Amino acid sequence: METLEFQAEARQLLQLMVHSIYSNKDIFLRELISNASDALDKLRLATLQDGLEADTSDLHIEIEADSEARTLTVRDNGIGMTHDEVVELIGTIAKSGTAELLTKLKEAKESPELIGQFGVGFYSTFMVADRVELVTRKAGTEGHGTRWESAGEGTYSIDDAPDAPIGTSVTVHLRPKDEEDALYDYADEWKIKEIVKRYSDFISFPIKMGDETLNSMKALWARPRSEVSDDEYHQFYRHISHDWTDPLEIINMKAEGTFEYEALLFLPARAPHDLFQRDAQRGLQLYVKRVFIMDDSKELIPDYLRFVKGVVDAADLSLNISREILQQDRHIQMIRRRLVKKVLSTIKDLLNNNPEKYATFWREFGKALKEGLLNDSDNQKAILDVSTFASTAGAEPTTLAAYIERMKEGQEDIYYLTGDSRTQVENSPHMEAFQAQGYEVLILTDPVDEIWVEAVPDYDGKKLQSIARGNVDLPADKDEPQPEGDFAPLLTFLKENLEEQVKDVRLSHRLTTSAACLVSDSDDITPALEKMYRAMGQ
Ligand code: ADP
Ligand code: MG
Numbered sequence: 017m018e019t020l021e022f023q024a025e026a027r028q029l030l031q032l033m034v035h036s037i038y039s040n041k042d043i044f045l046r047e048l049i050s051n052a053s054d055a056l057d058k059l060r061l062a063t064l065q066d067g068l069e070a071d072t073s074d075l076h077i078e079i080e081a082d083s084e085a086r087t088l089t090v091r092d093n094g095i096g097m098t099h100d101e102v103v104e105l106i107g108t109i110a111k112s113g114t115a116e117l118l119t120k121l122k123e124a125k126e127s128p129e130l131i132g133q134f135g136v137g138f139y140s141t142f143m144v145a146d147r148v149e150l151v152t153r154k155a156g157t158e159g160h161g162t163r164w165e166s167a168g169e170g171t172y173s174i175d176d177a178p179d180a181p182i183g184t185s186v187t188v189h190l191r192p193k194d195e196e197d198a199l200y201d202y203a204d205e206w207k208i209k210e211i212v213k214r215y216s217d218f219i220s221f222p223i224k225m226g227d228e229t230l231n232s233m234k235a236l237w238a239r240p241r242s243e244v245s246d247d248e249y250h251q252f253y254r255h256i257s258h259d260w261t262d263p264l265e266i267i268n269m270k271a272e273g274t275f276e277y278e279a280l281l282f283l284p285a286r287a288p289h290d291l292f293q294r295d296a297q298r299g300l301q302l303y304v305k306r307v308f309i310m311d312d313s314k315e316l317i318p319d320y321l322r323f324v325k326g327v328v329d330a331a332d333l334s335l336n337i338s339r340e341i342l343q344q345d346r347h348i349q350m351i352r353r354r355l356v357k358k359v360l361s362t363i364k365d366l367l368n369n370n371p372e373k374y375a376t377f378w379r380e381f382g383k384a385l386k387e388g389l390l391n392d393s394d395n396q397k398a399i400l401d402v403s404t405f406a407s408t409a410g411a412e413p414t415t416l417a418a419y420i421e422r423m424k425e426g427q428e429d430i431y432y433l434t435g436d437s438r439t440q441v442e443n444s445p446h447m448e449a450f451q452a453q454g455y456e457v458l459i460l461t462d463p464v465d466e467i468w469v470e471a472v473p474d475y476d477g478k479k480l481q482s483i484a485r486g487n488v489d490l491p492a493d494k495d496e497p498q499p500e501g502d503f504a505p506l507l508t509f510l511k512e513n514l515e516e517q518v519k520d521v522r523l524s525h526r527l528t529t530s531a532a533c534l535v536s537d538s539d540d541i542t543p544a545l546e547k548m549y550r551a552m553g554q
Contacts, residue, residue: 055094237280281326298322320388429481445533
């Protein structure tokens, strides 16, 4: 037997669990069932796709409670783990972002949502246990199984388990009863049934206690919306997303005919911490006729909609479809196009009918959605339709359509100015004349704004025009010549002295209080974009 130390981050997280920052401890059982269900999916998939020889005729999850011994065991006959996998998967926290979670948690004491966002999973057992044992044996390997045990302090022990059957069993040694409220007796069968029903009813494998199957196993996406409660949808959302916050919007889709599929999608209510990290998990779950095929299927949804969570169940794909084939499959491409349209139309509905939800959506995901303006030219217009922007017209963001309605007589273009912050943009000298003459200017402060404005020529026939560019004439100025007159000597002086720095020095009507401002040639990149390229080392 070996005794090993938990990795530092894992230890910190365990401390949080032992001291139970969660008020809802029931979820530990959901986490164990969720892991067991994943393990069963993996075993079935390995037999389908990798030719693994294993008996998959009776995949199931078993719960055993012993109220005398105060133990609760969750057992599956799924894929199991090797010795090294146990050390790697259970002894460390491989997930990126855990360090970030820990600092955030220290800042904000009571924040169960944060935990949910990071899905602490297996470690949540230490909320109710003073000792946890895990016995496992990997399918398709020779030799013995592995036993792991820990009291959730700094160390765990690991040992051979010669007789372990294939699969995994986790035994939770519940803390003494007097510490807990009677409501939280997890060795009580009634309590267990209630939790399974509430959190894990949709799990597609039977969850058995004795002879009884506790869950209905109905695929949620296959049931009519009217028959499914919000709570059921929310539990399912948690299962697939590891997000503790309820979703903002639920989207059901069903296509019949030549190519059948069903989809159940969710718009989350908050952005994950890694929304802008390259290695973040993204994509949807793919099922074929109720059989789980893969997580994170990026082929089903474009990158700029990576925040969308959910499941697509396609009827006509082969069960052993690979990622490579998925990329080329025209049915998948068709589903993807439909999902994009549906998501965009859902956002449009929010914009028109539920301003509050829309505002949440836009605050959390607007930045990501705008990436689509660059990458998805087919839907550029639809994305602009549901985008809103800060503007000099007021505190609330505006749609482009609303901007156009407010345009002044003679104004042809949509004016915007990019910058780092609203204050910076508002105080820019470029703004003066536009402000003075009452022209509305969009204030674009997201880094991605610099780039998409270059890619989008116009909206509804109205050109998007940066007011930092050379030849923006205010409509009111157009007919007025700008005689150099008395300023000619000054201009010549400035041109000569600034030869190295600027291309030209001109008189301008743009300024009302500042003495001078820098503008770019119409074809030049904007100053902010220049800064961004420089920052990127180009
Ligand atoms: P997550 O499920 O989000 O990955 P967990 O902490 O719940 O995180 O589990 C960590 C890992 O341990 C899982 O990803 C899986 O690889 C492994 N694991 C946990 N439970 C089981 C199980 N019952 N069978 C096989 N592997 C498991
Ligand atoms: Mg898990």
